[in-house]
Amino acid sequence: MDRHPPITNPHDEAAHSIPWLVNGTLHGEAATSLREHLAVCSRCRESYESEKRLYETMRAEGPLVFAGEPSFQKLMARIEIAERAPSMDPAYEALRGDRARSSPRRNPSRTAIAIRWLAAAVLIESAGLGLLAWHQHSPSLASPARYETLASPARTYGTNARARVVFRSNLSLHDLANVLHGVDAHIIDGPTDANVYTLGFDDQVSSPDQLEARLAALRAQSAVLFVEPASTHGAP
Amino acid sequence: MKATNSGDRRESTTAARNEIELALLARIAKRDAAAMKELYLLYHRRLARFLTRLTSRYDLAEEIINDTCWIVWQRAIDFRGESLVSTWILGITYRRALKTLRSIGPAAQEEIDVPDAASEQPCEQAELNEWLGVALARLPLEQRMVLELAYHLGHSCEEIAAIMDCPVNTVKTRMFHGRRKLRGLLLALASPA
Known part of the structure; x- marks a missing residue:
């Protein structure tokens, strides 16, 4: 299909050039020569008029309006997550692969050392957390498992961590629950007239960085159209 | 001038x-x-x-x-x-x-028989309004891309060649065949079965 058809006469030449005259990108000698041909050839003129109708129909703006802001928030959340933990983003890995093929590696020995240090740090941290968990929970090992029922007392959540969120309008209850479980959040107020919900987070969210990480995770969800941190005072 | x-x-x-x-x-x-x-x-x-x-x-x-x-x-x-x-x-x-x-992958589509003569005829506005989206969706992807880049986004032949990383003549040929097939599809879709 990509074989270029031989151009043997002015009509064929016109047939190949008309689209570029129609979209305003044919200039100079080629445009002048085509205009001269169109002035004397009714068949090509008819083809030009038909092409112009096609161009104008395709160019016409439809009724859809696309909001860039929520999509941009998702992009920034993705950038933030990828730059904190690059190996989690497959596109980042593909890009790293391209770069590795097209440019020499930088300081491989320094990278290897950093990875070893990181691995050692993770092992030490895991051992420390294990000890802490054993120390805190060992007296209750014999006690029955904890279940939450509808009659259980309500859990308490961090008093400072709040977010205002707008969910996609056709979100199912199941998907909403998944979003909330994914970031350990609960709806504490809303929806407002503008369908804004206020979310509270668990007690683990005690610093601005932790809150920002949860907000970033929310922004990365396709079910979430808008997220911003909220003050703990006042309405959502 | x-x-x-x-x-x-x-x-x-x-x-x-x-x-x-x-x-x-x-x-x-x-x-x-x-x-x-x-x-x-x-x-x-x-x-x-x-x-x-x-x-x-x-x-x-x-x-x-x-x-x-x-x-x-x-x-x-x-x-x-x-x-x-x-x-x-x-x-x-x-x-x-x-x-x-x-x-x-491509969406499953019913085959449309496009007579050769149809692709020579100019398109009418009513056909365009009603069938353009359907006809465009049936074009080979590269031909459709050229049409969209040229007519929807207004790029020149040389710019499209750079975007698609192919020779300028390939763009012209894709445009030629794409328009020809589109005209045929529009007429075939608009004609009663």
Whole structure:
């Protein structure tokens, strides 16, 4: 299909050039020569008029309006997550692969050392957390498992961590629950007239960085159209 | 002379826009999120329309836009200005869109018999209004891309060749066959069975 058809006469030449005259990108000698041909050839003129109708129909703006802001928030959340933990983003890995093929590696020995240090740090941290968990929970090992029922007392959540969120309008209850479980959040107020919900987070969210990480995770969800941190005072 | 003036005007507008976008890319290379947002919003509307028409799904369009802009964020530092910024960005979008569209595969479509003579006839406005979307969706992907890039986004033949990374003659040929097939499809779709 990509074989270029031989151009043997002015009509064929016109047939190949008309689209570029129609979209305003044919200039100079080629445009002048085509205009001269169109002035004397009714068949090509008819083809030009038909092409112009096609161009104008395709160019016409439809009724859809696309909001860039929520999509941009998702992009920034993705950038933030990828730059904190690059190996989690497959596109980042593909890009790293391209770069590795097209440019020499930088300081491989320094990278290897950093990875070893990181691995050692993770092992030490895991051992420390294990000890802490054993120390805190060992007296209750014999006690029955904890279940939450509808009659259980309500859990308490961090008093400072709040977010205002707008969910996609056709979100199912199941998907909403998944979003909330994914970031350990609960709806504490809303929806407002503008369908804004206020979310509270668990007690683990005690610093601005932790809150920002949860907000970033929310922004990365396709079910979430808008997220911003909220003050703990006042309405959502 | 009129044509030359309009050509000059287009070139100077394009050059001015490119200067603005180059300045934004330089800031993005330094990890300036505000510049990224400005560039993102400059492109979001036209890319969203272009990709929503191609994929018929806004979620896919958004995914392709964000893949594209994510690569722009990562590679702004490597951009040396060998092409217009818009050509570079559209080139990335084109490759991401091709990859996505090939991964989801073509939608099952009923075969339409297009008589040869039909593709020689001009299209009428009523056929265009009613059947254009359906007919475009039935074109081979590369032919459709050329038509969308030229007519929907207004790119020149040379710019499209750079975006699609192919010779200018290939673009002209895809356009020629794409228009021919589109005319045939529009007439066949508009004719009662």
